[in-house]
Amino acid sequence: MTGAALSPLAPTARPKQSILTAGDDMKRRNAAESRFRIYGLIAIALALTTLAIMLFTIVRDGVSAFHQAQLTFPLELSADVLDPKGNRLRDEMTKVTTVGYAKVLTTAFQAELARKGITQDGVTDKEIAELISKDAPGQLRAMVLADPALVGTTIDATVLAAGRVDGFLKGRVTLESAERDGNVTPDQLRLAEKLRGAGILSSAWNWGFLTNPDASDQRPEAAGLGVALLGSAYMMLLVLVTCVPVGVAASIYLEEFAPKNRWTDAIEVNIANLAAVPSIVFGILGLSVFINFAGLPQSSSIAGGLVISLMILPTIIIATRASIRAVPPSIRDAALGVGASKMQTVFHHVLPLAMPGILTGTILGLATALGETAPLLLIGMVAFVDNYPAVPPEGFLDPATALPVQVYSWASRADPAFIERSNGAIIVLLVFLVIMNVGAILLRRRFERRW
Amino acid sequence: MSVLMLLAAIAVLALAAYLLARQRSLASAGGNPRLLHSLPLYYGWYGALSVLLPALGALVLWLLIQPMVVEHRISTTLPADLVADAAARDLSMADVRRLAGGLDAAVAQGALTEDDARKMGTGTTDLRALLGTVGVALGSDVTPEILGAAQHYRHITSWGAAGKTALVLVLAVAGLFWGVTRAHKDFRARNRVEQVVLGLLMMASLIAVLTTIGIVWSILSETFQFFSIYPYQDFFFSLTWSPNFRGGSDLGIIPLIWGTLYITLVSMIVAVPIGLFAAIYLAEYASRRTRNVVKPLIEVIAGIPTVVFGIFALVTVGPFLRDWFAQPLGFGNSGSSVMTAGIVIGILNVPFISSLSDDIINAVPQSLRDGSYGLGATKSETVKQVILPAALPGIVGAILMAASRAIGETMIVVMGAGAAAKLDLNPFEAMTTMTVKIVGQLTGDTDFAAPETLVAFALASTLFVITLGLNIFALWIVRKYREQYE
Numbered sequence: 001m002t003g004a005a006l007s008p009l010a011p012t013a014r015p016k017q018s019i020l021t022a023g024d025d026m027k028r029r030n031a032a033e034s035r036f037r038i039y040g041l042i043a044i045a046l047a048l049t050t051l052a053i054m055l056f057t058i059v060r061d062g063v064s065a066f067h068q069a070q071l072t073f074p075l076e077l078s079a080d081v082l083d084p085k086g087n088r089l090r091d092e093m094t095k096v097t098t099v100g101y102a103k104v105l106t107t108a109f110q111a112e113l114a115r116k117g118i119t120q121d122g123v124t125d126k127e128i129a130e131l132i133s134k135d136a137p138g139q140l141r142a143m144v145l146a147d148p149a150l151v152g153t154t155i156d157a158t159v160l161a162a163g164r165v166d167g168f169l170k171g172r173v174t175l176e177s178a179e180r181d182g183n184v185t186p187d188q189l190r191l192a193e194k195l196r197g198a199g200i201l202s203s204a205w206n207w208g209f210l211t212n213p214d215a216s217d218q219r220p221e222a223a224g225l226g227v228a229l230l231g232s233a234y235m236m237l238l239v240l241v242t243c244v245p246v247g248v249a250a251s252i253y254l255e256e257f258a259p260k261n262r263w264t265d266a267i268e269v270n271i272a273n274l275a276a277v278p279s280i281v282f283g284i285l286g287l288s289v290f291i292n293f294a295g296l297p298q299s300s301s302i303a304g305g306l307v308i309s310l311m312i313l314p315t316i317i318i319a320t321r322a323s324i325r326a327v328p329p330s331i332r333d334a335a336l337g338v339g340a341s342k343m344q345t346v347f348h349h350v351l352p353l354a355m356p357g358i359l360t361g362t363i364l365g366l367a368t369a370l371g372e373t374a375p376l377l378l379i380g381m382v383a384f385v386d387n388y389p390a391v392p393p394e395g396f397l398d399p400a401t402a403l404p405v406q407v408y409s410w411a412s413r414a415d416p417a418f419i420e421r422s423n424g425a426i427i428v429l430l431v432f433l434v435i436m437n438v439g440a441i442l443l444r445r446r447f448e449r450r451w
Numbered sequence: 452m453s454v455l456m457l458l459a460a461i462a463v464l465a466l467a468a469y470l471l472a473r474q475r476s477l478a479s480a481g482g483n484p485r486l487l488h489s490l491p492l493y494y495g496w497y498g499a500l501s502v503l504l505p506a507l508g509a510l511v512l513w514l515l516i517q518p519m520v521v522e523h524r525i526s527t528t529l530p531a532d533l534v535a536d537a538a539a540r541d542l543s544m545a546d547v548r549r550l551a552g553g554l555d556a557a558v559a560q561g562a563l564t565e566d567d568a569r570k571m572g573t574g575t576t577d578l579r580a581l582l583g584t585v586g587v588a589l590g591s592d593v594t595p596e597i598l599g600a601a602q603h604y605r606h607i608t609s610w611g612a613a614g615k616t617a618l619v620l621v622l623a624v625a626g627l628f629w630g631v632t633r634a635h636k637d638f639r640a641r642n643r644v645e646q647v648v649l650g651l652l653m654m655a656s657l658i659a660v661l662t663t664i665g666i667v668w669s670i671l672s673e674t675f676q677f678f679s680i681y682p683y684q685d686f687f688f689s690l691t692w693s694p695n696f697r698g699g700s701d702l703g704i705i706p707l708i709w710g711t712l713y714i715t716l717v718s719m720i721v722a723v724p725i726g727l728f729a730a731i732y733l734a735e736y737a738s739r740r741t742r743n744v745v746k747p748l749i750e751v752i753a754g755i756p757t758v759v760f761g762i763f764a765l766v767t768v769g770p771f772l773r774d775w776f777a778q779p780l781g782f783g784n785s786g787s788s789v790m791t792a793g794i795v796i797g798i799l800n801v802p803f804i805s806s807l808s809d810d811i812i813n814a815v816p817q818s819l820r821d822g823s824y825g826l827g828a829t830k831s832e833t834v835k836q837v838i839l840p841a842a843l844p845g846i847v848g849a850i851l852m853a854a855s856r857a858i859g860e861t862m863i864v865v866m867g868a869g870a871a872a873k874l875d876l877n878p879f880e881a882m883t884t885m886t887v888k889i890v891g892q893l894t895g896d897t898d899f900a901a902p903e904t905l906v907a908f909a910l911a912s913t914l915f916v917i918t919l920g921l922n923i924f925a926l927w928i929v930r931k932y933r934e935q936y937e
Contacts, residue, residue: 029829029832030829032829032831032832033829033830033831033832035831036830036831036834036835037732037736037830037831039728040728040729040731040732040733040736041732042728043724043725043726043727043728043729043732044728044729044732044733044745044749046725047725047729047749047752047798047801047802047805048745048748048749050798051748051751051752051798053767054755054759054760054763054767057763057766057767058759058762058763061766245655246655246658247655249651249652249655249656250652250655250656250658250659252652253649253652253653253655253656254656257649257652257653258656266660267656267657267659267660270659270660270663271659272926273663273919273922273923274659274662274663276852276855276856276918276919276922277666277859277915277918277919278856278858278859278860278861278886278914278915278918279859279861280859280861280886280889280890280911280914281666281670281859281911281914281915282666283889283893284666284669284670284889284893284907284908284911285662285665285666285669285670287669287893288669288670288672288673288908289665289669292899295518310662310665313658313659313662314659317659341641341645342645343645343648343649367754370756371755371756371757371758371759372756373756373757373758373861373862374757374861374862374865374886374890377890377894378889378890378893378894380894382894393455404756404758405758407758407759407762408758408761408862408865408866411761411762411765411766411866412866419766422762423762423766426758426759426762429756429759430755430759433754433755433756437754
């Protein structure tokens with residue numbers, strides 16, 4: 001305790017000592033002082049280290065999602081199998097299912113192995129076929145149906161390799177783990193090693209991760225963020241056109257026109273409390289009002305966009321009111337003095353001056369909106385969607401998913417390959433957030449005005 | 452006429468009204484704008500608004516009301532067994548709408564003539580096959596009742612569409628005449644336009660109130676429904692939570708509240724010391740340069756979406772705690788646990804506590820510090836004995852708000868805490884929270900008549916009441932014990 005230092009009675013009781021050398025008491029107090037300081041440093045170090053560890057693990061686990069193993073080999077699109085009638089009519093060719101295309105792929109792949117002189121070493125034909133992604137036949141079929149003239153030619157096909165082979169190239173799957181894995185055998189991996197030596201198997205930049213729709217549990221290698229990015233973009237668009245005008249209008253009213261009475265106070269308390277309502281409760285609101293009552297389709301971006309708009313409305317109102325309040329009263333007085341009406345003062349003078357602050361607040365609000373997950377789970381956006389939503393306005397009603405929801409739904413799947421996808425999706429999400437935040441900071445630096 | 456076409460028509464009429472009214476007002480003043488009461492553009496806006504407001508209002512109302520009226524009319528014509536209860540009615544109405552949509556598509560693609568679509572019966576053609584060819588797949592063969600209802604539906608909606616178009620256009624044209632004829636040099640156009648704008652601004656500020664009403668209404672109505680089929684004593688006082696979608700579930704909230712509070716406690720044990728010490732260091736010890744670097748870095752944590760923290764809990768923290776603490780110490784081998792979720796939520800709350808406390812500490816006047824230093828106190832003694840007591844109400848408020856955030860946090864507990872509802876003291880055991888169960892009961896197939904689904908709403912109202920109560924309490928503490936420095 002410091003009673004000795006503060007009590008007026010203490011000096012008489014103390015032994016004589018120089019004020020230039022620290023006594024025992026002073027030493028103890030100085031030690032307490034430096035301990036206290038170190039606690040502060042430790043606290044900051046702990047917080048920042050955790051942040052660093054989190055970002056590090058995400059980047060470490062997620063960066064590989066942007067590369068994907070693929071197999072390249074010449075592929076003869078045999079007309080006998082793909083177009084039995086030989087008239088290249090699209091309608092008749094749709095009768096050939098992906099099973100037919102899978103056969104074409106496997107035959108060509110095995111032929112290539114034989115040509116390169118790679119022996120199978122106890123790997124069965126079926127296991128060889130398993131090295132090719134289950135998604136490849138579907139992609140090939142779509143390609144051929146889009147351009148029937150390809151039938152009968154030989155193309156240099158590049159198809160996705162199976163997820164385990166991809167994991168092997170990235171070090172996630174090893175010969176030891178393959179022993180315990182029902183989906184892949186060590187022999188298959190040894191064969192994959194040889195394929196890599198022969199240049200058939202390679203790893204390439206994976207645009208598909210950003211453009212493909214989601215894929216089922218069995219084919220993590222084909223899963224991409226296409227639908228999630230579109231869904232998030234649609235929702236941000238809706239938030240921008242619904243939430244921002246309403247938020248700005250509400251702030252103008254509350255800050256400039258509202259009479260100071262009970263009713264206005266009630267609105268203010270209401271807004272402050274809305275900002276503290278847990279996000280999941282907004283999900284409940286969306287489910288009952290937008291889905292069950294208004295009948296909007298589940299998982300649609302319009303339902304998600306409206307829920308998120310309501311959720312970030314308080315944020316936008318608080319930011320906008322702060323920047324309107326920052327405009328000094330002298331501006332208003334001057335405008336009113338030269339004969340402008342109250343409305344003209346606000347719209348011609350106050351609002352333009354508050355604009356940079358409003359824009360900054362809006363961008364930061366959108367950044368929060370982009371990362372929001374919990375309410376979207378309740379309105380069904382966690383559903384598996386593998387069709388791109390249409391172009392707006394109809395597309396707003398189509399089922400879609402959102403970037404953070406995709407992170408969650410991949411993380412809850414069994415195959416560890418989806419954890420890599422999940423982390424990759426987080427990287428994409430964080431890149432967007434960084435861009436938005438840096439934009440907001442630059443905007444503030446460029447236009448901020450001190451009065 | 453489609454809604455988009457109608458909107459375009461309204462926009463064109465509004466533009467015409469703007470130009471005409473502006474023109475007319477200028478003409479009434481003999482081309483001299485100084486003789487006008489308001490600036491010419493206000494006359495224009497008055498004209499445009501008198502087109503826009505009634506026409507758009509009518510359009511919105513019609514779009515909201517027409518589906519309800521049609522639904523009602525159709526369901527009264529359907530036989531009683533098809534509309535026995537709400538679920539059956541929804542199902543048959545969906546069939547009717549789908550068939551009507553199919554008929555529309557068939558007419559549009561020329562597979563049917565409009566006359567056939569209106570009069571055909573089920574006996575003459577195989578409708579299911581016919582609609583299949585135009586890309587509308589029906590689940591079952593069409594019954595005569597459904598076909599009749601669908602034809603009736605098409606009839607009503609086509610009349611509805613015509614009526615809507617006519618009403619909206621008539622209102623728009625009437626508004627145009629009204630607005631343009633009022634344009635005269637003595638008309639107080641600016642005042643009228645400003646009144647309308649003020650009304651719009653006021654309506655915008657009511658949206659926040661409507662949201663609150665919507666939240667309260669949506670959770671309360673379903674909660675009452677839940678308590679009408681499930682006794683409230685069992686909900687609030689039962690010690691077991693075991694929902695069973697075949698009926699006979701035990702839906703006691705106590706284990707969930709226990710899990711929620713336990714996780715919140717752990718998170719506060721992490722967040723409060725770290726946040727508080729960081730705030731004290733930044734406010735009292737750090738140089739300006741350090742502060743300018745460190746403070747934004749800590750706030751970065753607050754900008755990261757919670758789902759990212761969820762992944763961090765699931766992939767990194769959970770396995771780490773399991774392998775280094777829980778298993779060696781014999782506390783079990785669960786990756787998801789109270790500790791995992793609590794620690795990660797704690798980290799998430801650090802910037803919240805530290806920036807609020809930082810502001811509060813900075814608000815303590817310098818004269819108090821100077822007085823303390825003058826008496827010979829060291830910096831840490833000043834902090835402990837002068838600054839913290841002065842800032843205490845604000846800091847307690849910040850801690851309570853952080854606790855309310857921890858209680859309402861969803862993604863981290865969904866991914867890091869587990870799903871087993873139990874009453875246990877072991878912090879390395881998986882437990883669950885109210886938010887996890889809200890998500891669990893409301894995702895996937897839901898039946899809004901079963902208590903297992905409706906319980907989510909009762910949980911949500913409990914959560915809403917708890918978090919709101921904590922926040923109000925925090926604000927009250929801050930307001931009541933705040934020191935006023937002059």
